[in-house]
Amino acid sequence: MGSILGGNNKKGENIPKRYEFKSSPVEVHDDGEGNWLVSYADMMTLLWGFFVIITIFSTPDASKFEKLKEHTSQAMGGTYQRPLNELTEELEQVFAEMNINQDIRIENLIDGIKLTASSTRFFASGDASLSTESKSILENIGKIFQDRAQGYKIIIEGHTDDVPINTKEFPSNWELSLRRSSEVVRLFENMGIPHADLRPVGLSDIEPMKEISGLSGDKLRDARAQNRRIVIRIQKQIKAIKAPVKTEKI
Template sequence: MSDDFQLKKPSQEGGEGGWALTLADMMTLLLCFFVLLLAIADVDQNKYKNVSESLAEAMGVESPRSRDGSSVARMSISQDQRNIFEMQLEMSRLVGRETDALNIKMRPDSVAIILKGNFFFRSGHADLTPGAIKVLDQIVSTLAKSPYDIVVEGHSDNIPINSKQFPSNWELSSARASAVARYLLDHGFSKQRIKVMGMADTQPMYPNEDEKGNPIPENQKRNRRVTLLVFPPKADTAKK
């Protein structure tokens, strides 16, 4: 009985906090795992290797060794890719990865900040809503201080518009993208680092219609958006 009791008795050195340390280690590993999944989403195998090597370096993991014990050459991730990943984390910290107003996604060459159309604009209009201005206020100073280039894309659904102000979705999508761009410029973003494009309904994120040609309202709603593509500066620009 005494031996059984000794087996069940907690260690005097570890005390009751030993399990907490183990749990903390596990949570840290899980966090690193999910950050890795986030970083390699929609990226090819080479990008996967680059990002995994970068994370290993950041966490202090030693370089892998070959069978003869020599250090294996590490494929270093480019500074541009590091900057993209850091920008995504910064934007996510400011506004969250996905809210009622926007969604943030990492691409191989940029960070996409997707501004949801129904939140940022009234139907058939290109003026920013008060809620949209509050959201932009959270990110505009960070973007303005960054060295990054931005392409502002306006996207519409496939529902035709024909008003005096907007004869088609080309004009509407361009006007909405321009409204966001003007707000960035008015708050310190450099006009040399921004481009505006109206895409109309040429690049839907989701099918506007089903196989029978019936509209899918929820998808049409998602396709109405303005996307900020945040790119690292070009090499020649960065040197200036």
């Protein structure tokens, strides 16, 4: 075996040529693709670094940036959505001027803004008709929505207390809560807020703001009054993009 695998055997005898192994050189073909790819990658890296440096040293103007977004949305045929913080600030100002800060609470949530209005100013117990005072409040809110909430989804939730109702008009609290939210939606729609942006929801008494267990007298009445309420949620609309359907010719 040694004489076959090795170049010489132990005695120094030469191996026949037919058993000698020769390595053939590997041919490398360069068609030029590698060079331009490397150059292109280097150029893209340099451009990326250039824009990073510009971004770091720039001081962007928020108002100009929002104006650019608005013009871009309009040019593309879409709807521009103003920042929700502008809407919150304007609502707080209006509520302070109307002296209703204690009656309508504003909360900034991850998915938008939440307004909670107690029923003491909006609805009487077992009734879905808006009072004159509540209409005035909602009209001021609607004016702000017209300017600041374009393109947002406006969800109006109607809530009732735990007192059951069974009338021809309202067979249960479900119908009562939905009617209350529908009254607010109708008012906003009559003001010109787009029909497609409004969502009425009736939640009956399943999400009370105040627990009533163990309460009685004035405390129970106050808790039930707070549970009879309207909640308005302003959220961003996410529109699905439909992919084109390919049809094959037969």
